[in-house]
Amino acid sequence: MENQYDVIIIGAGVVGNAIARELSKYSIRVAVIEKELDVSMGTSSRNSGVLHSGIHYKPGTLRARLDVLGNSLMADLCNDLKVKMNYLGKLTVAQDEEEVKSLYILKEQGQANGVPDLAILDTDAMRKIQPNVGGIKALHSPSTGIICPYSLTIALAENAYANGCHFYLGHRVTALSKQGDGFDVTASGKRFQSRVLINSAGLYSADICAMLGINDYKIYPCRGEYLILDKRLDGSLKVLVYPAPHKGKAGLGIHLTNTVSGNILIGPSNEYQDDPEDYACTARIMALLRKEGHELLPDLKTADFIRSFSGLRAKQTSPGKGGFEDFVIESREDVTGFVNLVGIESPGLTSSPAIALMVKDMVAKLLTLKRKETFEGTRSGMAGYFHQLPDEQKADLVSQNPDYGEVVCRCEQITKKEVLDAISNPLGVQTINGIKYRSRAMMGRCQGGFCLPRIVQILEKEFGYNPEDFLLKSKDSQLFLGKMRQDVV
Amino acid sequence: MQVIKRDLVIIGGGPAGLAAAISARKNGLKDILLIERDKILGGILNQCIHDGFGLHTFREALTGPEYAQRYIDEFHKLGIEVMLETIVLSLDNNRQISVSSKEGFVKIQAGAVILSMGCRERTAGAISLPGTRPSGVYTAGAAQNFINLQNKQIGNRVVILGSGDIGLIMARRMTLEGATVAAVFELLPTPSGLARNVQQCLNDYDIPLFLSTSVFELHGTDRLTGVTVASVDETFQMIESTKRFVPCDTLLLSVGLIPENELSLGAGVNLEATTSGATVDDTYMTSVPGIFSCGNVLHVHDLVDHVSEEAALVGQSAVRYVTQKTVRDSASIPIEAKQDVRYVLPQTVSGKTDFTVSLRVTRPMANGVVMIKDKGRKVAGKKIVRLHPAEMIRVKVKAKNIETAEKLEVSVQC
Ligand SMILES: Cc1cc2nc3c(=O)[nH]c(=O)nc-3n(C[C@H](O)[C@H](O)[C@H](O)COP(=O)(O)OP(=O)(O)OC[C@H]3O[C@@H](n4cnc5c(N)ncnc54)[C@H](O)[C@@H]3O)c2cc1C
Numbered sequence: 022m023e024n025q026y027d028v029i030i031i032g033a034g035v036v037g038n039a040i041a042r043e044l045s046k047y048s049i050r051v052a053v054i055e056k057e058l059d060v061s062m063g064t065s066s067r068n069s070g071v072l073h074s075g076i077h078y079k080p081g082t083l084r085a086r087l088d089v090l091g092n093s094l095m096a097d098l099c100n101d102l103k104v105k106m107n108y109l110g111k112l113t114v115a116q117d118e119e120e121v122k123s124l125y126i127l128k129e130q131g132q133a134n135g136v137p138d139l140a141i142l143d144t145d146a147m148r149k150i151q152p153n154v155g156g157i158k159a160l161h162s163p164s165t166g167i168i169c170p171y172s173l174t175i176a177l178a179e180n181a182y183a184n185g186c187h188f189y190l191g192h193r194v195t196a197l198s199k200q201g202d203g204f205d206v207t208a209s210g211k212r213f214q215s216r217v218l219i220n221s222a223g224l225y226s227a228d229i230c231a232m233l234g235i236n237d238y239k240i241y242p243c244r245g246e247y248l249i250l251d252k253r254l255d256g257s258l259k260v261l262v263y264p265a266p267h268k269g270k271a272g273l274g275i276h277l278t279n280t281v282s283g284n285i286l287i288g289p290s291n292e293y294q295d296d297p298e299d300y301a302c303t304a305r306i307m308a309l310l311r312k313e314g315h316e317l318l319p320d321l322k323t324a325d326f327i328r329s330f331s332g333l334r335a336k337q338t339s340p341g342k343g344g345f346e347d348f349v350i351e352s353r354e355d356v357t358g359f360v361n362l363v364g365i366e367s368p369g370l371t372s373s374p375a376i377a378l379m380v381k382d383m384v385a386k387l388l389t390l391k392r393k394e395t396f397e398g399t400r401s402g403m404a405g406y407f408h409q410l411p412d413e414q415k416a417d418l419v420s421q422n423p424d425y426g427e428v429v430c431r432c433e434q435i436t437k438k439e440v441l442d443a444i445s446n447p448l449g450v451q452t453i454n455g456i457k458y459r460s461r462a463m464m465g466r467c468q469g470g471f472c473l474p475r476i477v478q479i480l481e482k483e484f485g486y487n488p489e490d491f492l493l494k495s496k497d498s499q500l501f502l503g504k505m506r507q508d509v510v
Numbered sequence: 511m512q513v514i515k516r517d518l519v520i521i522g523g524g525p526a527g528l529a530a531a532i533s534a535r536k537n538g539l540k541d542i543l544l545i546e547r548d549k550i551l552g553g554i555l556n557q558c559i560h561d562g563f564g565l566h567t568f569r570e571a572l573t574g575p576e577y578a579q580r581y582i583d584e585f586h587k588l589g590i591e592v593m594l595e596t597i598v599l600s601l602d603n604n605r606q607i608s609v610s611s612k613e614g615f616v617k618i619q620a621g622a623v624i625l626s627m628g629c630r631e632r633t634a635g636a637i638s639l640p641g642t643r644p645s646g647v648y649t650a651g652a653a654q655n656f657i658n659l660q661n662k663q664i665g666n667r668v669v670i671l672g673s674g675d676i677g678l679i680m681a682r683r684m685t686l687e688g689a690t691v692a693a694v695f696e697l698l699p700t701p702s703g704l705a706r707n708v709q710q711c712l713n714d715y716d717i718p719l720f721l722s723t724s725v726f727e728l729h730g731t732d733r734l735t736g737v738t739v740a741s742v743d744e745t746f747q748m749i750e751s752t753k754r755f756v757p758c759d760t761l762l763l764s765v766g767l768i769p770e771n772e773l774s775l776g777a778g779v780n781l782e783a784t785t786s787g788a789t790v791d792d793t794y795m796t797s798v799p800g801i802f803s804c805g806n807v808l809h810v811h812d813l814v815d816h817v818s819e820e821a822a823l824v825g826q827s828a829v830r831y832v833t834q835k836t837v838r839d840s841a842s843i844p845i846e847a848k849q850d851v852r853y854v855l856p857q858t859v860s861g862k863t864d865f866t867v868s869l870r871v872t873r874p875m876a877n878g879v880v881m882i883k884d885k886g887r888k889v890a891g892k893k894i895v896r897l898h899p900a901e902m903i904r905v906k907v908k909a910k911n912i913e914t915a916e917k918l919e920v921s922v923q924c
Contacts, residue, residue, distance in 0.1 A: 304640040328635035416615040423612035468633040493645035497732035
C-alpha cells in the first residue's frame with residue numbers, strides 16, 4: 022500500500038532528518054511527516070548554530086555523550102553533504118580568581134566527557150587568539166564550531182530523499198493509534214501505517230506522546246531572541262567568547278556568536294512562554310540585546326541591526342525549576358515500536374548525527390536492518406556560495422552557465438543560478454522562505470527589498486506562478502491578494 | 511582574465527548616472543562607459559509613475575518614466591557606451607572594477623569613476639520592529655514595484671509607517687487602486703516628506719496622518735492582522751496609555767533611505783555619518799583621488815531635478831580630472847554644519863571657484879536666513895520663508911568672498 026512504511030518519523034527538524042538520512046542507508050521504507058510546508062521551520066533554523074564542544078554537560082548524561090560524538094562526526098558529514106562549518110574554537114573567559122576556579126572545573130568535566138585539546142590560557146595566550154578580549158584567564162576549546170543550522174537540516178533531508186526516503190510536507194499528525202504490530206497515523210486527513218514510529222516533533226513531542234496515551238512528559242517552550250548584525254562587522258570576532266559560569270548568573274548569558282555567513286548574532290535571551298508557535302520578538306528584549314551589543318561591540322551602529330528572530334527551546338524543566346534535564350531518547354516497552362525523543366534542546370543540533378546513530382540502534386532491535394548497496398551519502402553542489410569562489414573558477418562557471426553571471430540578490434551577491442537551484446531543489450519549494458533558506462537571497466542588509474521583486478518575476482515567468490501562489494512561509498501567508506488591475510483582452 | 515580600459519566609468523544608470531554621462535560627453539570626453547545592473551536605464555524613476563518630476567529642469571510636471579526618458583534619449587543620441595544587466599562586484603582604490611554579467615566576468619581599469627548607485631530603503635529589521643514576521647509587510651519602494659510594474663495587489667487595508675515621500679505617494683496610489691489606507695503614522699512631530707506630497711497624497715484623499723506616533727508591534731502569524739500603535743513623548747518613548755490596535759493586512763514602511771555605499775567602502779572612500787554618503791570637495795571628488803560621487807548615493811535628495819543638476823557638475827569635474835590630471839588642492843577650506851543645520855555638502859572647497867552649498871536643516875523654521883560665515887564674517891546668505899528638513903537648500907558662494915577664509919560655518923538665523 023502506498024502509505025505503508027516500515028518507519029515513520031514525525032518532524033523534519035535536524036533530529037528527524039538526521040534519523041531519516043541514517044535509516045535511508047538500509048533497505049526499509051521510511052517516511053518523514055512534517056506539519057510545515059518545508060523542512061527546518063521549527064527550532065532547527067532558530068538557534069545559535071554553535072557546535073558545542075561538550076564542556077558544559079554532566080559526565081554520564083546523554084547530552085554529554087551525544088554532543089561530543091556528534092561534534093566529532095560533523096566534519097565528515099558536512100563534507101559529504103556540502104554544508105559549510107568551521108571549528109573555530111571558543112574561549113570561556115574568567116574575570117576574577119573565583120571564576121578561574123570554575124574554568125578548571127569545566128576543563129575537568131570536559132576531559133571526563135572526552136572533549137579534545139582543552140587548555141587553560143593566560144592573558145597573553147588568550148589575546149593571541151582574540152585580541153582585546155577582557156579577563157584574566159580563559160579555557161580554550163578548539164573543537165567548538167559554527168554551522169548554518171538550516172543548511173544542515175535541509176541537506177540531511179535532501180540526501181535522505183535522494184536515498185529513497187519519502188517526505189510529506191504540510192501534513193500535521195493529528196491522531197495516532199497502536200494497531201497490532203504497527204501504528205496508524207493520521208496526518209492532515211491522510212492515513213499512514215508503519216511498524217516503527219519515531220517522535221522527533223520537538224516542541225510538540227509531548228503532544229505526540231499524549232496521542233498514544235503516554236502522559237509522562239511536558240514541554241515548556243522557552244524563547245530565545247536574537248538580533249542579526251550586518252556583515253560589515255565580520256572579522257570583529259576571531260573565535261567564540263563566552264563568560265565563565267558564575268554563581269547567580271543563569272544560562273550561558275547573552276553573547277555574540279559568529280555565523281558561517283559572516284553575520285554576528287546577539288542573543289539569545291531566556292524567557293518561558295506558553296505558546297509553542299509564538300516566534301514574536303519583543304520590544305523589551307530587543308532593547309536589551311541592542312544595549313548588550315553596543316557594550317560588546319563599541320563600533321556597532323544602529324544601521325547594523327538587519328533583522329531579529331527568535332527560537333523556542335523544548336524544555337522539560339518548568340519555569341520555577343529552571344536548569345536542564347537530560348535528553349529523553351527511548352524505545353518504549355509499553356508501546357512497542359515507538360521510539361520517543363523528548364526535550365531535545367541544546368545541544369540538539371550538535372548531537373543530531375549521534376542521536377541518529379543511537380535511534381538507528383534502537384530501530385535495529387525492532388526491525389531487521391540490511392545495508393542498501395545503492396546508498397549515496399554525498400550530495401552534489403557546493404558548500405557555501407558562488408561569490409565565495411576564486412575569480413577564475415567563477416569566470417569558468419559563468420561561461421558554462423550564464424545564470425551564474427546574473428546577480429539577483431545584490432547584498433549577498435546570490436546569482437540567478439543559485440535561486441533557480443533553490444526553486445528546483447529535490448524536495449520542491451512551496452514558500453519564499455524556502456528559497457531564502459536555500460539560496461541566501463533576501464538575507465542581506467536590504468532584506469529582500471531589491472531581490473524579492475526579481476524573484477517574484479522569475480517564479481511568474483519561468484515557473485508559471487499566479488499572484489495567489491506566492492506564500493511567504495505557510496499556506497495562509499499570501500504575498501499578494503491577486504492582480505491589481507485586470508488584464509485587458 | 512580580460513582587463514579593459516575606459517577613461518570614465520559611471521556606476522549606476524539612474525538619473526544621476528545618466529546626467530553625469532551626458533555632461534561628461536558634452537564636455538568633450540569620448541571614452542565613457544556606464545554600467546547598470548537592470549535591464550533598462552532610468553533607475554528608480556521607472557516605477558515612479560506619478561507626476562511632479564522636472565518642475566525645475568523642464569518647467570513641466572512629468573512622470574518618473576517621462577523624466578528618465580528625456581535623459582535616456584539624449585544619452586543614446588550621444589552614443590555613450592552602456593553595459594546593461596551587469597553588476598559591479600567590487601571597486602578598488604586604483605579604480606579597478608570587477609563586473610559580472612551573463613557574458614562573463616570582466617575587469618575594467620578606469621581613469622575616473624563616478625559613483626551613482628542610489629540608495630536602498632530602511633527595513634523593519636533596521637528599525638527593530640517588534641512582533642511577529644507575517645507576510646504583508648513591505649518597504650514602500652518594493653510595494654511600488656509590485657503594484658506599478660508587476661500588477662500585484664499587495665493588500666486591502668493598509669497602514670503606512672513613516673511619512674517619507676515614497677510612503678505618501680504610495681498612500682495615494684493604494685487609494686487610487688481601490689485599497690483602504692487606514693492611516694499614516696510618523697514618529698517625528700513633523701512629516702518627513704515634502705509639504706506638497708502631504709497635501710496632494712494624504713489631505714486630498716482624507717487619509718489621516720498621525721504625527722509623534724509609531725508602530726510598536728506587528729501581529730499575525732501567517733498574514734499580517736494588525737499593528738499596535740501609540741503616541742510618543744519628546745524623547746520618542748511610547749506613551750503606554752495611548753496604545754491601540756489598528757487592524758490591517760498590509761504595512762508599508764517609509765522610514766528612510768540609506769545610500770548604497772558598500773562599493774565605495776570597498777574602495778576606501780570616507781563616508782560622513784550624517785549623510786551616510788561620501789565626503790566630497792567642490793568638484794565632488796571623494797577622499798579617493800579619481801572617484802567622484804553624486805545623486806542619492808552621495809546624499810538623499812528631495813527632487814530629481816537637484817540630482818540631475820549635481821550630476822552634470824560631477825560629469826564636468828570628472829572630465830577635468832581625466833584630461834588635465836587635476837590634483838586636489840591641499841589648502842582646501844572645510845565647511846561645517848552649525849546651528850540648526852543637519853549637514854552641508856561639499857565638506858571642503860578649494861576657494862578658487864564659485865560653488866554651491868547643499869544643506870538640510872534640523873527642524874521646521876519660518877523666515878530664516880541661511881548664513882555662511884568665515885570667522886564671523888558673512889560670505890553668503892539666503893533668506894527663506896519656510897525652512898523644512900524635508901527640503902534641500904542650496905546657497906551659491908562666490909570665490910572672491912572667501913579668498914582669505916580658513917573655515918566656513920553654515921547656520922540658520924531666524
Ligand atoms: C535559542 C536556541 C539556541 C540553540 N542553540 C544551539 C546551539 O548553538 N547548538 C546546538 O547544538 N543546539 C542549539 N539549540 C538546540 C537545537 O536547536 C535543537 O536541539 C534542535 O534544533 C532540535 O531539533 P528537532 O528536530 O528536535 O526540533 P525541531 O527543529 O523543532 O523539529 C521538530 C519538527 O516537528 C514538526 N512537528 C511538530 N509537531 C508535528 C505534528 N503533529 N505533525 C507533523 N510535524 C510536527 C515541527 O513542525 C518541526 O519541524 C538551540 C535551541 C534554541 C531554541
